[in-house]
Amino acid sequence: MEKPEIEAKLVDLLVDELGLERDDITLEAKFEEDLDVDSLGVVELLMALEDNFEVKIPDEEAEKLTTVGEAVDLVNQKLNG
């Protein structure tokens, strides 16, 4: 899966699984500050990423994620090295 496709799919997950507004989502948007995703929401997101991209994200890597773009990069790195 190429990076633009990962990005599109991740945005869909944020809308469908976390209930975010599509228009609010940018690569620079911070989960907590800009998108009001709390600690429970971050765990929901990680579960959704693991299920939908079939990747494994250890807690120590998950804890570093602050923006949408970082989540796209992390999934891209897991899938495409």
Added chain:
Amino acid sequence: MDRRRVVVTGLGTVNPLANNVDDFWKALLEGRSGAAPITLFDASALTTQFAAEVKDFESELYMPRRASRRLDRSTMLFWAATHQAMADAGLSYEDGDPEGFRAGVVCGTGIGGIGTTQQQMAVLAERGPGRVSPLAIPMIMSNQAAGAVSIDFHLAGPSTCTVTACAASANAIGDAAEIIRRGVTDVMVAGGMEASVTEFAMGGFNSMKALSTRNDDPERASRPFDKDRDGFLLGEGAGALILESLEHATARGAEVYGEILGYGMSADSYHITLPRPGGDGAARAMQGALDDGEVDASSIGYINAHGTSTPANDVTETLAIKSVFGDHAYRLAVSSTKSMTGHMLGGAGAVEAVISIKALDEGVLPPTINYTTPDPECDLDYVRNEARDVKVDRILSNSFGFGGHNVSLLFASV
């Protein structure tokens, strides 16, 4: 010291007959049934395949989509009822509002987020504990609704939850009134809900032989006090009342529907699901409400009965009424609105409190529908099949729960 008087200034409900108070009241007076074949899930494996579901519920009318995703259906129903009741009372609080610190919530439920429990247990079984949702616990816990409503409506006074099965939201109303009487708050959201039309809950109730199995005629399944009753009709729904000290309501010029005059409680201390034969426990709850309100039994014009349509409850409750009221038992009116709404378990007491307050306010008593065959053991005036225009000034509303919890609330015109 005279105790503070507690009045009702706002009403809200979402239930199998309607999703607002006005339409609900109209449906009750028309004697409509909320029962139908189950649509919320495939019920083909169940012995009972019908229920009284809330229909066409639109959570978006009351909360953002993001909020609803994190709430069990039961909490959404109570949130909606609270939203209506706050608007009806003309109250709203801002974050940090000093008035909000003098307002609280008591919300009752029988089995809380049982729909989420069932769904997450399936996740656990299929995928293991690592995939249980981080929202599972907050959605399942019975106090979720009290917490969610206190957050969203900025109610920063006491926020608690009563969990006494089918007496839960009657306890919530009584407890909330006590909090105001003690002077702790001026305003309380009080009520409760249930959303247990699930395969898990219905399987359990079917195994207890508690539900009607009249699958060929759901609308006539709930027939309280009728000789051919065969169990209760499971309903879902929520009711919310705004309770206020009379001084607070008067000072802000609020419209007052009625007063909470008395609150009686007792335990059967007998059996986890069966009522104590003879109805002594239920009778003591009713007497307790009369004593608390310092009124004569002869002043009660109507009882909104617990009236579940189970063989045991309806006989026991009839006996209890006769033991408290003597000859007056045959002069007052008794009806079970569960004939129309079904049994909303933890939500029943609150929805029936809404009904009782409306009956006081409108001067009409809702009927017991599906009454066709008299039961010699149930020989009171059950307002059979047709609503009745009669102005009463004092009403008791009974709610009895598994575990032997008995609650009776006394409502009065102001």
